[in-house]
Amino acid sequence: MATKNKKKKEKEIFALGNExxxxxxxxxxxxxxxxxxxxxxxxxxxxxxxxxPLLEEGVFIQMEDEIASLGSVIGASLAxxxxxxATSGPGxxxxxxxxxxxxxxxxxxxxxNVMRAGPSTGMPTSPAQGDVQQARWGTHGDxxxxxxxxxxxxxxxxxxxxxxxxxxxxxxxxxxxxxxxTAHTREKITIPDPSDLYIYSRLLPSMPPEWYLPFExxxxxVSAMPPLGSGYxxxxxxxxxxxxGYPTSKPREVESFIxxxxxKIDQFFYDIQIVEEIYCQDATSCIIAYxxxxxxxELAVQMARDQGEKAGLLKLKTLFPFPRPAVEKxxxxxxxxxxxxxxxxxxxxxxKRVNSGxxxxxxxxxxxxxxxxxAEILKKLLKG
Amino acid sequence: MSREMKLDRFEIRLSGLGGQGILTLGKIMGxxxxxxxxxxxxxxxxxxxxxxxxxxxxDLVISSSTISYPKxxxxxxxxxxxxxxxxxxxxxxxxxxxxVVDTSMVGQTPTNIFLGLPFTDMARKVGLxxxxxxxxxxxxxxxxxxxxxxxxxxxxxxILPSKIIDINLKAFNAxxxxxxxxxxxxxxxxxxx
Amino acid sequence: xxxxxxxxxxxxxxxxxxxxxxxxxxxxxxxxxxxxxSVHAQGLSKDEIVLVAGIGCSGRIPVxxxxxxxxxxxxxxxxxxxxxxxxxxxLKVIVVMGDGDAMSIGGNHLIHAARRNxxxxxxxxxxxxxxxxxxxxxxxxxxxxxxxxxxxxxMEKEFDIxxxxxxxxxxxxxxxxxxxxxxxxxxxxxxxxxxxxNMVEVITPCHTQFGRKNKYKTTVDMYKWLKKNAVPIxxxxxxxxxxxxxxxxxxxxxxxxxxxxxxxxxxxRQRIRGEI
Numbered sequence: 051m052a053t054k055n056k057k058k059k060e061k062e063i064f065a066l067g068n069e070x071x072x073x074x075x076x077x078x079x080x081x082x083x084x085x086x087x088x089x090x091x092x093x094x095x096x097x098x099x100x101x102x103p104l105l106e107e108g109v110f111i112q113m114e115d116e117i118a119s120l121g122s123v124i125g126a127s128l129a130x131x132x133x134x135x136a137t138s139g140p141g142x143x144x145x146x147x148x149x150x151x152x153x154x155x156x157x158x159x160x161x162x163n164v165m166r167a168g169p170s171t172g173m174p175t176s177p178a179q180g181d182v183q184q185a186r187w188g189t190h191g192d193x194x195x196x197x198x199x200x201x202x203x204x205x206x207x208x209x210x211x212x213x214x215x216x217x218x219x220x221x222x223x224x225x226x227x228x229x230x231x232t233a234h235t236r237e238k239i240t241i242p243d244p245s246d247l248y249i250y251s252r253l254l255p256s257m258p259p260e261w262y263l264p265f266e267x268x269x270x271x272v273s274a275m276p277p278l279g280s281g282y283x284x285x286x287x288x289x290x291x292x293x294x295g296y297p298t299s300k301p302r303e304v305e306s307f308i309x310x311x312x313x314k315i316d317q318f319f320y321d322i323q324i325v326e327e328i329y330c331q332d333a334t335s336c337i338i339a340y341x342x343x344x345x346x347x348e349l350a351v352q353m354a355r356d357q358g359e360k361a362g363l364l365k366l367k368t369l370f371p372f373p374r375p376a377v378e379k380x381x382x383x384x385x386x387x388x389x390x391x392x393x394x395x396x397x398x399x400x401x402k403r404v405n406s407g408x409x410x411x412x413x414x415x416x417x418x419x420x421x422x423x424x425a426e427i428l429k430k431l432l433k434g
Numbered sequence: 435m436s437r438e439m440k441l442d443r444f445e446i447r448l449s450g451l452g453g454q455g456i457l458t459l460g461k462i463m464g465x466x467x468x469x470x471x472x473x474x475x476x477x478x479x480x481x482x483x484x485x486x487x488x489x490x491x492x493d494l495v496i497s498s499s500t501i502s503y504p505k506x507x508x509x510x511x512x513x514x515x516x517x518x519x520x521x522x523x524x525x526x527x528x529x530x531x532x533x534v535v536d537t538s539m540v541g542q543t544p545t546n547i548f549l550g551l552p553f554t555d556m557a558r559k560v561g562l563x564x565x566x567x568x569x570x571x572x573x574x575x576x577x578x579x580x581x582x583x584x585x586x587x588x589x590x591x592x593i594l595p596s597k598i599i600d601i602n603l604k605a606f607n608a609x610x611x612x613x614x615x616x617x618x619x620x621x622x623x624x625x626x627x
Numbered sequence: 628x629x630x631x632x633x634x635x636x637x638x639x640x641x642x643x644x645x646x647x648x649x650x651x652x653x654x655x656x657x658x659x660x661x662x663x664x665s666v667h668a669q670g671l672s673k674d675e676i677v678l679v680a681g682i683g684c685s686g687r688i689p690v691x692x693x694x695x696x697x698x699x700x701x702x703x704x705x706x707x708x709x710x711x712x713x714x715x716x717x718l719k720v721i722v723v724m725g726d727g728d729a730m731s732i733g734g735n736h737l738i739h740a741a742r743r744n745x746x747x748x749x750x751x752x753x754x755x756x757x758x759x760x761x762x763x764x765x766x767x768x769x770x771x772x773x774x775x776x777x778x779x780x781x782m783e784k785e786f787d788i789x790x791x792x793x794x795x796x797x798x799x800x801x802x803x804x805x806x807x808x809x810x811x812x813x814x815x816x817x818x819x820x821x822x823x824x825n826m827v828e829v830i831t832p833c834h835t836q837f838g839r840k841n842k843y844k845t846t847v848d849m850y851k852w853l854k855k856n857a858v859p860i861x862x863x864x865x866x867x868x869x870x871x872x873x874x875x876x877x878x879x880x881x882x883x884x885x886x887x888x889x890x891x892x893x894x895x896r897q898r899i900r901g902e903i
Contacts, residue, residue: 064465064475082714103896109713111892114739118706121699121736125679125710128697129718133710151700175481202504235504236461236477238468278677278695278711279718285640285690287698296643296690348502424503 061241067206067233068093068136071162071226072101073241074210075134078249080160082133084111084122086141089174090230091164094136116141120148120161127157128286130277132214132251136162139172142181143188149223150189151288156265156272156311158217158252160210162226164233165341167419176419177230179341182396185225186370192308194315196224196322197370201344203237209367215250216322220314221272227369229392231342231421255282263293267306271314315371323373326365329355333362335431336384338377338401340366343390343422350427361431372400381409386434390414390422410434438471439580440498441626445506448570449491449523450515450539452481455567460492462571462589463581467496470585476504489518496580510624511578513570515539515553530625534577536570549577549617556608562598565605572609579621583610631664638663638673640693648687652846654805654831658752659688661808662721665815676719679708681728683759684833685752688723702733705740708747716746716889719819726753727765730786734766737788741795744823746887750815751788751826754833762836773840789828793881798823800880804830804853807877814879823887830857830875 065073071094075083083098095112102108109126113119119135126133137145142163152159165181167173181188185197196216200209209226217224255262255274264284266273276282285295290307292298298307315322329351330336339347344365354361364380366373381387381401387409389398398413405411414430416422446463450456457479464477476495481488493506509527514520515536524544527533535543538552551573557566568590575586587606594602613620628636649655666676676694680686682701689696695718699707708722729737729751740747756774757763764774766786773780793800799821803811811829818825832838832849843849856875858866863876886894897903 062469064461064468064477082710084710103892103899106896106900108896109892111709111713113706113709114735117703118709118736118739121703121706122710122713125697125707125712126714127710128707129677129711129714131714133714147700148703231478231504234479236464236475237501237504238475277715278697279675279715281674283673283693283695285696285698287690288700289698294642342504345502345504352502421505423505423507425507 058246059243062238063241064236064238065203066093066236067200067203067228068164069097070203070206070239071136071210071228072097073239074207075160075214076101077207077242077244077247078132078211078214079251080132080134080214081105081108082123082126082131083109083135084113084119084126084133085135085137086113086116086119088138088141090166090233091136091138091162093233094162116144117147120145120152123159124148124152124155124157127159128278130280132158132218134160134162136164138164138174139166139168139181140170142184146188149195149225150191150193152223153189153193153195153311154288154290155286156221157223158221158275159223160213160217160226161223162210162228165227165229167417173419175230177342177392177421178417178419179227179229179343179392179396180417181227182369182393183399185227194222194312195370196220196222196315196368197227198224198324199227199340199367199369201232201341201365203232203235204239205367206232207239207241211247211249212324215248218252219250219272220318221252221275222315227341229341259283264295265291265293265307267293267310271310271317319371322368322371323376324367325373325376326367327376328363328365330362330364330380332360333380334360334384335386335388335434336362336364336380337388337390337427337431338364338366338380338397339390340369340397343392346422346424347390347427349424350431353424353428354431359432366397369397372404374404377401377404381405384409386410386412388412388414388427388431390427390430392416392422438473438498441473441496441580442498443501443507444496444626445509446494446496446511446513447491447506447509447523447526448494448513449489449519450536451519452488452490454490454515455564456490456492456515457481458593459567459571460494462586462593463574464494465593466585466589467494467581470588471580471582473498474501476501478505489522491519491523513574515566515570517541520544532577532624534574536566549620551609551612551616553609556612557605560601560605560608562601562605565602568602568605569609572606572611573613575606576610576613577617577620579624634667635660635663638666638692640691643690647691649684650835652832652834652849653684654754654829655684655688655752657805657808658750658811658829658831659692661811661815662750663692664812665819668812668816669819671719671819675717676721677711678721678723679704679711680723681725681733683725683728683757685723685725685728702728702731703736704728705733705736705747705749709740709743709745712746712889713892716893720747721819722747722749724749724751725758726751726755726767726788727757730788730791731766737792738795741792741797741824741826743888744796744798744885746822746889747824748815748818749824749826751828752831753788753828754831754837756833756837758833758836762840772837774837789826789880792826797826797881798883798885799825801826802828802830802875802877802880804857804875804877805832806850806854807857810877817882821882821884822890823883823885
C-alpha cells in the first residue's frame with residue numbers, strides 16, 4: 051500500500067508552552083478561538099490570531115472580556131466548532147459563570163488557564179498553582195468536570211489534544227491548568243504526524259430529526275450533538291431540563307439529569323485518569339506532584355536515588371476526577387508521601403481525603419511566586 | 435549527534451535591561467542548540483511589567499540527557515549587559531563558571547576574572563545599537579565550544595525579520611571576530627562538570 | 628382560527644406544554660407574533676434561524692418556538708450569538724433580550740456587538756423594569772418612577788437604548804411600541820435582512836410589576852398611554868423639550884448597510900490565503 055511507506059511528517063520546533071498549546075489545539079481540529087488578553091496566557095491568543103485565519107474555516111475573535119470570550123466559545127461549539135479559549139487567574143474567575151453553563155448544556159470546549167500568583171491581580175508574571183480547587187468547584191451548583199494539567203512543553207501539546215478528545219467524547223468543558231513556568235518555558239518539541247494521533251469528534255445523530263433527543267439518558271450518558279442549523283432543531287438552556295431540552299423542575303427528571311451528567315464521567319473514570327509513575331515500582335517514599343513542580347520533583351527523586359533513597363514520583367496529569375486508585379496505591383505502598391505545590395495545599399487536601407491512615411502525608415507549600423526547587427523537595431523528602 | 439560534546443545541565447543566564455533584546459538572544463541560542471545541535475534545552479525567562487527598561491533575563495539549561503527541572507540552579511555562564519544584572523546575579527555563578535560582561539555598560543565587575551567586550555559600543559559601530567544582543571551572540575558563539583557558528587546563523591535567520599538580517603549578520607561577525615581576537619583560548623578554558 | 632393565528636401556530640412547539648409564563652396583558656407575545664410574521668414574510672426556514680435569548684421574561688420566549696433555540700445566561704446572549712454567527716455566517720441569528728438583560732448587566736456586550744457591527748438581528752424588549760424577579764428598577768426605569776428597589780422614586784437618569792446603540796455604530800437602529808404592530812413588522816423585517824448589527828427596541832408594558840406601582844390602574848391604561856405618547860421620530864424632533872420628555876420617539880433612527888464583521892472576516896481570510 052502506498053501509505054505504508056509514507057514518510058512520517060513529524061516536525062521539531064523550539065517553542066513556548068503557550069505555543070505548544072496552539073499546536074496541540076490545531077492538531078486536535080480546533081478552528082475557533084475567542085479570548086481576552088491576560089498575562090501569562092496571551093501568547094496563546096496571539097498565535098491563534100496568526101494561525102486560525104490561515105485555515106479554511108478558522109475564526110479568531112478578541113472579545114470585550116472573559117465572560118464574553120467563553121460565551122462566544124460556547125456559541126461556536128453549539129454551531130459545531132471545536133472551540134477553545136485561554137486565560138489566567140482573574141479572567142478564570144470571570145469565566146466561572148459560563149463554565150457552569152457549559153456543564154449544564156453539555157457543551158464541549160477547552161479552557162486553558164495559565165495559573166499566576168493570586169488572589170485577585172496578585173503577581174501577573176509569577177507562577178502559582180492556586181486555581182486547582184477553583185477549577186473543580188469554581189462555578190456554583192454541583193457538577194462533574196474534567197481538569198488536566200501539563201508540566202513541560204511537549205505535555206502542553208499532548209494534553210491539549212487530550213483535552214479536546216475528552217471534551218468531545220464526554221460533551222463537557224475540559225479545563226487545562228498550566229502555570230507560568232510551563233507556559234513561558236521554551237523547549238524542543240516534536241509535532242506528531244497527524245495520522246499518528248487519536249482525534250475524537252463528537253457524536254452526530256444518525257436518526258431522523260423527529261426521533262432525536264438532545265439530552266437522552268442512554269448507556270453512554272452522552273447524546274449525539276448536531277450543529278445548529280443542521281435540521282435538528284432543539285432547545286438549549288441553562289435551566290435544568292428534560293431529555294428534550296425543555297425546562298423542568300419535576301424532581302424525578304431533575305434527579306435523573308444530574309445523575310446522568312455525573313455518571314457520564316464517573317463510568318469512564320479509567321479512560322480519563324492519566325498519571326505518570328516514575329520509579330514507583332520499589333519506592334518506599336513518594337512524591338505526588340503536577341505541573342512545573344512535577345519537574346522539580348523528578349530531579350529531586352533522581353538526587354534521592356543517587357543517595358540511595360528509594361524515592362518515587364507520581365505525576366498527576368489528570369487532577370479531576372481525582373486519580374484516586376493511583377494515589378491510593380502509593381499511599382498503601384509508602385510510609386510517607388510528600389505533596390509539593392505552589393499553593394497552600396490544594397491537591398494535598400485531596401490526597402489526605404483518600405488517605406485512610408495508611409501513610410503519612412507531608413506537604414511542601416510555596417506561595418511567594420517562586421517555583422519549588424529540587425533541593426527544597428529533596429530536603430523535605432529525606433526528613434520523611 | 436555523536437560529534438556533539440556531552441553536556442550535563444550546562445546553565446546559562448543572559449541578563450540585562452528590558453529592550454536590550456535579551457529574550458531574543460535566548461531564543462536564538464536555544465533554538466540553535468535544540469534544533470540544530472540536538473541538545474535538550476529549556477529556556478525560561480523572567481521579566482518585569484515594563485516593556486522597556488527594568489530587569490530582564492533569559493535562562494538556558496542545556497543537556498545531552500532529558501532535562502527535568504527547567505530552571506537554572508547554579509550558573510556555568512553569566513552574561514551581564516547591565517551593571518545591575520551583574521551585581522544581582524554574580525552570586526548565582528559557580529566558582530568555576532564564567533562571567534561575560536558588556537564593558538560599555540558594566541564599569542565595575544565583582545571579579546577580575548571575566549570576559550569583557552564593549553558590546554553596546556560595538557553595536558553602535560556596526561550602525562544599529564539594537565544589535566547589541568547579536569554582537570553578544572557572536573562573542574558567545576566563540577566562547578562556547580559546543581555552539582557552532584553555522585547553526586547559530588541559521589537560527590538567527592529563521593527568528594529575526596528578513597529586513598534586518600543583513601545588519602544582524604554583520605553584528606554577529608563583529609562580535610565573533612572581536613572575541614576570537616581578544617580571547618583566542620577562551621573556548622578551551624571551560625571546566626565541564 | 629384566524630389566518631394570522633394559524634400562521635403563528637405553525638411556528639410554535641407543540642411538544643412544549645403551554646400555557647406560557649407571560650402575565651395577562653404582557654406585551655412580549657405581541658413581539659413574538661411580530662417576529663414570526665416577519666420571519667414568515669421573509670421566507671426564512673426554521674432550520675436556518677437560531678433564536679438566542681438571555682434571562683428574564685424575554686428569555687423564556689425561545690422555548691415556545693420551533694427554531695434552533697438557545698436560552699443563555701443573564702446579559703450574555705449577544706456573546707453566544709457572536710460565537711454562533713462567526714462560526715456559521717450562513718445562520719440567521721436573532722437575539723431577544725430585555726432591558727435589564729441588554730443594557731444593565733449586558734451593557735458592555737451590547738455596545739461591543741454594535742461597534743463590531745456583527746451580523747445579528749437584536750430585539751430588545753424594554754418594559755422599564757425587572758419583571759421576573761418581582762419589579763426592581765433597571766437602567767431604563769425612567770427618572771422618578773417607582774419599583775421595589777426605588778420605593779421613593781428612581782433618582783438615577785435612565786438609558787436610551789436606541790441612542791446608545793446608534794452611537795456605538797450599529798447598522799440599523801429602530802424603535803416601536805407594541806401598539807404599532809405594522810410598524811414593528813416592518814422594522815423587524817428590515818432587521819432580519821439588513822447586514823451588520825440590527826437592533827429594534829420594542830416598548831412593551833409590564834402592568835404586573837411596573838404599571839401597578841406607577842399609577843396605571845389597569846393593563847389597558849398602559850396600552851392607552853403607549854398609544855397616546857408614541858410619536859414618529861420625524862415629528863418628535865420638532866417637539867418642545869417639555870413635550871419630548873413625555874413622548875416615546877418611534878421609527879428608524881439609523882440605517883446603513885455596511886458589511887458585518889463575519890463577512891469582513893471571511894474576506895480577510897480569503898485575502899491572506901491568496902484566494903482573492
